[in-house]
Amino acid sequence: MSEPEKKIAIFVDVQNIYYTTRQAYGRQFNYRKFWNQIGYEGEIISATAYAIYRNDNKQIKFQDALKHIGFTIKLKPYIQRSDGTAKGDWDVGITIDVMEVAKEVDTVVLLSGDGDFDLLLQKIIADYGVTTQVYGVPALTANSLIDATTKYHPIEEDLLL
Secondary structure, X not given: OOOOOOEEEEEEEHHXXXXXXXXXXXXXXOHHHHHHHHHOOOEEEEEEEEEXXXXXXXHHXXXXXXXXXXXXXXXXXXXXXXXXXXXXOXXXXXXXXXXXXXXXXXXXXXXXXXXXXXXXXXXXXXXXXXXXXXXXXXXXXXXXXXXXXXXXXXXXXXXXX
């Protein structure tokens, strides 16, 4: 009898991946190539991309492309503060969803360089025995996040458009 296929859940911090790949390489992340790569490791049972809603055509096209690949898109409104800074943070939403899904999968894949997720990964590894994978731009991924994950994958040329 063959081994059952690994169940995988993917969580994408879209803003983080967008800005870090742009800052480090001046290019965009190749979500389709990433999806195909992960697909070889097991069955993707859930894939969620967390983004900011700006009602901008380029963004809508991008979100449609992600949906076509297989991602569920969760949107939060873009908030411009009076001082000119912007807010659109999905950390708590991602954390809640990871906690919910981690009990049902073998592997949690997080695309983010945000060190705030280190405790989350430590907790789901300890509580549910899942393996975790983090994809992040090497120069812009928190060391605490790299240390907390089972396997770290640097986002480099091969995963860029």
